[in-house]
Amino acid sequence: xxxxxxxxxxxxxxxxxxxxxxxxxxxxxxxxxxxxxxxxxxxxxxxxxxxxxxxxxxxxxxxxxxxxxxxxxxxxxxxxxxxxxxxxxxxxxxx
Amino acid sequence: xxxxxxxxxxxxxxxxxxxxxxxxxxxxxxxxxxxxxxxxxxxxxxxxxxxxxxxxxxxxxxxxxxxxxxxxxxxxxxxxxxxxxxxxxxxxxxxxxxxxxxxxxxxxxxxxxxxxxxxxxxxxxxxxxxxxxxxxxxxxxxxxxxxxxxxxxxxxxxxxxxxxxxxxxxxxxxxxxxxxxxxxxxxxxxxxxxxxxxxxxxxxxxxxxxxxxxxxxxxxxxxxxxxxxxxxxxxxxxxxxxxxxxxxxxxxxxxxxxxxxxxxxxxxxxxxxxxxxxxxxxxxxxxxxxxxxxxxxxxxxxxxxxxxxxxxxxxxxxxxxxxxxxxxxxxxxxxxxxxxxxxxxxxxxxxxxxxxxxxxxxxxxxxxxxxxxxxxxxxxxxxxxxxxxxxxxxxxxxxxxxxxxxxxxxxxxxxxxxxxxxxxxxxxxxxxxxxxxxxxxxxxxxxxxxxxxxxxxxxxxxxxxxxxxxxxxxxxxxxxxxxxxxxxxxxxxx
Numbered sequence: 398x399x400x401x402x403x404x405x406x407x408x409x410x411x412x413x414x415x416x417x418x419x420x421x422x423x424x425x426x427x428x429x430x431x432x433x434x435x436x437x438x439x440x441x442x443x444x445x446x447x448x449x450x451x452x453x454x455x456x457x458x459x460x461x462x463x464x465x466x467x468x469x470x471x472x473x474x475x476x477x478x479x480x481x482x483x484x485x486x487x488x489x490x491x492x
Numbered sequence: 493x494x495x496x497x498x499x500x501x502x503x504x505x506x507x508x509x510x511x512x513x514x515x516x517x518x519x520x521x522x523x524x525x526x527x528x529x530x531x532x533x534x535x536x537x538x539x540x541x542x543x544x545x546x547x548x549x550x551x552x553x554x555x556x557x558x559x560x561x562x563x564x565x566x567x568x569x570x571x572x573x574x575x576x577x578x579x580x581x582x583x584x585x586x587x588x589x590x591x592x593x594x595x596x597x598x599x600x601x602x603x604x605x606x607x608x609x610x611x612x613x614x615x616x617x618x619x620x621x622x623x624x625x626x627x628x629x630x631x632x633x634x635x636x637x638x639x640x641x642x643x644x645x646x647x648x649x650x651x652x653x654x655x656x657x658x659x660x661x662x663x664x665x666x667x668x669x670x671x672x673x674x675x676x677x678x679x680x681x682x683x684x685x686x687x688x689x690x691x692x693x694x695x696x697x698x699x700x701x702x703x704x705x706x707x708x709x710x711x712x713x714x715x716x717x718x719x720x721x722x723x724x725x726x727x728x729x730x731x732x733x734x735x736x737x738x739x740x741x742x743x744x745x746x747x748x749x750x751x752x753x754x755x756x757x758x759x760x761x762x763x764x765x766x767x768x769x770x771x772x773x774x775x776x777x778x779x780x781x782x783x784x785x786x787x788x789x790x791x792x793x794x795x796x797x798x799x800x801x802x803x804x805x806x807x808x809x810x811x812x813x814x815x816x817x818x819x820x821x822x823x824x825x826x827x828x829x830x831x832x833x834x835x836x837x838x839x840x841x842x843x844x845x846x847x848x849x850x851x852x853x854x855x856x857x858x859x860x861x862x863x864x865x866x867x868x869x870x871x872x873x874x875x876x877x878x879x880x881x882x883x884x885x886x887x888x889x890x891x892x893x894x895x896x897x898x899x900x901x902x903x904x905x906x907x908x909x910x911x912x913x914x915x916x917x918x919x920x921x922x923x924x925x926x927x928x929x930x931x932x933x934x935x936x937x938x939x940x941x942x943x944x945x946x947x948x949x950x951x952x953x954x955x956x957x958x959x960x961x962x963x964x965x966x967x968x969x970x971x972x973x974x975x976x977x978x979x980x981x982x983x984x985x986x
Contacts, residue, residue, distance in 0.1 A: 404859075412851075412858040413818075414854065424851075424855070428855060428856060430914045430915060435803040436803075437800065438873065443875035443876055446876075446878050448871050448875045449874045449875075449877040449881065453735065453932060477823070478825075478826070478828035479828065488830070488831065488833055488837050
């Protein structure tokens with residue numbers, strides 16, 4: 398499978414990465430090189446094989462359902478590019 | 493007398509215990525070495541004041557007879573580990589200015605045991621790379637050069653700063669992370685020892701995530717014993733990482749020097765890849781002979797799905813990366829580029845903040861996870877991964893204790909040599925190391941010989957899950973037979 402410029406544009410948008418039109422051809426070339434490489438997997442039939450979901454056979458541990466951390470909004474907001482009144486701020490979402 | 497910064501970590505620990513020098517003196521020796529090695533670009537941040545304060549506290553604890561296992565030993569930390577109050581950026585512009593209000597579990601355990609933080613070490617951006625050339629801080633220069641040639645070489649990657657700093661005597665040991673070979677490949681390129689433990693052995697809490705099902709912390713050191721000392725402090729169960737296992741951490745140092753008589757060592761025929769150089773083949777044969785001489789049995793084995801490991805890796809790792817790196821959106825941390833609305837702000841922030849290789853991997857990951865392609869790519873790769881793990885399970889069930897392979901298909905290459913339009917060329921560096929991450933196994937790279945042009949070459953030992961001790965015993969046998977590979981010419985100090 399290979400990707401065309403329209404697909405690269407769509408994937409970039411899904412990935413939330415702004416890409417200029419003139420960058421698309423080079424990106425398509427690089428992505429196609431990677432896709433051609435992983436295409437080697439088509440040589441193998443794995444339809445009967447279970448996909449790996451966990452490397453180490455571990456049951457997920459349970460813990461008490463209580464608040465165990467938090468109560469320090471200042472530390473959490475300290476790295477925010479913009480914060481106001483104890484909140485992260487973003488550009489207006491709803492008109 | 494050997495300069496303090498050129499002692500091994502084991503020797504430095506002994507010197508401190510015997511009062512031959514203080515932790516402050518040892519730390520000052522490293523800070524001076526770091527200052528004289530700025531042209532290697534191994535460190536992104538030097539924490540000199542913090543290091544001196546930590547060294548003073550270490551001296552006080554040594555004097556009081558309360559020394560921890562790493563008391564006063566100066567270490568470097570890969571910039572993938574969150575360090576409280578010390579800038580942590582994964583060497584990406586998108587985390588520019590990020591100062592974590594918390595400490596990663598692994599580094600927290602190092603400081604608990606008395607170690608001294610010298611600074612943060614350069615790496616490929618978000619650990620995506622095999623040469624340390626994708627770092628927003630620029631490439632790291634290896635302390636090694638080819639004989640009679642001043643061409644700057646890569647230290648490997650992604651933990652290039654860690655490898656260069658340990659090889660160049662800029663820290664006594666360092667942390668690294670390994671997702672597809674990011675500890676073992678740079679260790680091989682720099683004549684250092686690099687251990688990637690079993691998935692689940694070290695907590696991933698506070699390590700910046702790249703591909704969560706593959707990422708594992710480990711150590712760089714100048715000797716096998718040094719690596720064993722470091723891993724003991726780094727490993728252990730952590731309730732904050734649900735994939736960290738509840739197993740006792742053995743004293744790995746006890747395994748160093750233990751007999752390897754009767755150990756069965758597998759030589760996988762599939763690793764004899766097309767076009768592998770004569771010197772790598774010879775190194776591999778010599779390594780097998782070293783283990784035979786130490787009393788091990790060497791047997792041929794087969795790992796039939798090896799050739800599918802790298803393609804599976806380049807589906808699984810980017811898919812997980814595209815999900816993990818979704819958090820860098822200009823809202824909670826890092827740099828923000830304004831936009832006309834919130835989506836536009838995300839897109840501009842991420843376009844400006846991520847480098848080319850990171851964008852490529854996020855986009856490949858987004859593509860293979862997108863509607864209609866998930867089964868064909870991601871699910872298929874996870875099925876292939878089951879087969880790769882099964883290959884190893886079968887070999888271990890047949891009585892093999894460890895597997896010996898070359899760490900890399902070549903010695904270190906020059907900066908800029910592999911930056912062509914085809915990203916796959918760089919990916920092939922990890923052909924011998926990615927299988928281990930896909931199967932979650934422990935592996936160690938130990939230097940074992942020189943290339944024709946005088947560069948160090950490494951051998952990799954792959955072990956059974958949670959049997960790192962066997963790896964330390966076998967690696968020590970190789971170190972004793974092959975000798976150590978310290979950099980002789982400190983050219984960067986001139």
